[in-house]
Amino acid sequence: MPYPNLLVHVQDDDHSDARIRLAISLARRFGAALTGVAAAKIDPVVSASTGLARPANSGGVVAVDLEFIESCLRAAEARFRRIMTASRMRATWHSRLDYPAEAICLYAMTSDLVVAGRRAEATLHAPQSAFDPADVIMKAGRPVLVVPPGLPDFSGExxxxxxxxxxxxxxxxxxxxxxxxxxxxxxxxxxxxxxxxxxxxxxxxxxxxxxxxxxxxxxxxxxxxxxxxxxxxxxxxxxxxxxxxxxxxxxxxxxxxxxxxxxxxxxxxxxxxxxxxxxx
Missing domain, CATH: 3.40.50.620 (HUPs)
Known part of the structure; x- marks a missing residue:
């Protein structure tokens, strides 16, 4: 009973590179299809682009934040596609303007195993894409493989x-x-x-x-x-x-x-x- 469909959470950081490579290794091991998912959400209180509290009249800041978030999602996709191309494996990509855990739970409906980073790793990234694997574990209805930072493969022996x-x-x-x-x-x-x-x-x-x-x-x-x-x-x-x-x-x-x-x-x-x- 293998895992025919794997999902990996991707961010625009170096930890994601290792996690993607680990997911590729697992996909080869189980003969599985691989899907990459990235997501980020505009914080109603803190600006993603400045890291500061939003002013009372923040329409312009929201527009800047949206552009910043979309650039982060494009960068995450570029990381994913670069590594997938080097691996000569085909994969599916999804990105959303949403909280990362919510997006992963959405796409988990077509996945058998979710590959995600540790909780401590999540806090190191930009706040607009902050991610807690606990949310996915509790809500996705799928097993979650939580990977420590920088680990590109493991034997599971x-x-x-x-x-x-x-x-x-x-x-x-x-x-x-x-x-x-x-x-x-x-x-x-x-x-x-x-x-x-x-x-x-x-x-x-x-x-x-x-x-x-x-x-x-x-x-x-x-x-x-x-x-x-x-x-x-x-x-x-x-x-x-x-x-x-x-x-x-x-x-x-x-x-x-x-x-x-x-x-x-x-x-x-x-x-x-x-x-x-x-x-x-």
Whole structure:
């Protein structure tokens, strides 16, 4: 069950170049069609061209902003097409005057996997195209591969599944099957309290058995909580196993119409050093 259609978020920055190359590598691996998407929206409060608050009478500033944003979208498209031409691969391109997460969710309807940058990377770009992958994870209905800055490729040979018996984690395991089936080593791990260790061992073993029915050879483990957060332990476990992909459910809830993420998801989005496939 490969990913026949991939979508990659593009901005006019160097991190996008690496992310596009990673998406090309994945498209070749899975025999997939590739779509690039860029979007930006005029901020009603802050001028995109000056970075300053808009004056009361800002009609002229809006016109300048619109021209500036359109130039940024053209530059992002030029980056994408230049790399695609060098790769000798064909691809589809979309750009919109819209919030990036909204545009990605729109085009995700024809995609099987979204490739996006980390949350920390999003804040480095111009405010008119600010992007938070959390919005896409929560709204797109598709798995999102969150890529750390500057990573042009990854093998996916060693994968860690961060398990928690929730709907989101179950969804993530199924969404990640193409990666898991191609991996050489898959570890299913749950971090838990000592009194819950027997149940955690039973559940991770059951997940490993489930994966074997899909042709995935997986090991299972339950690890007691130690010093540090669960996310830090998950990242350390991945590093100890030389994994370059973490699969996990993304957890959040609405409060005043904003998505507030749990600690594990928050850390993975902000500073995980390896790729993360997250599903909600």
């Amino acid at each position: 060693r994968v860690v599944v961060g398990w928690k018996n929730t709907r989101e984690a179950r969804r993530a395991v199924t969404d990640a099957l193409p990666f898991l089936q191609a991996a050489k080593q898959v570890s299913v791990v749950e971090f838990t309290r000592r009194q819950d260790m027997p149940a955690a061992r039973e559940q991770t073993l059951a997940v490993a058995d489930f994966l074997r029915t899909h042709g995935v050879v997986a090991t299972s483990d339950a690890v007691p909580y130690r010093r540090g957060t669960t996310a830090e332990q998950l990242i350390a476990f991945a590093e100890q196993n030389n994994a370059d992909l973490i699969v996990a459910g993304a957890y959040g809830h609405t409060w005043l119409h904003e998505w507030i993420f749990g600690g594990v998801t928050q850390v993975l989005l902000q500073r995980c050093p390896v790729c993360c496939l997250l599903s909600h």
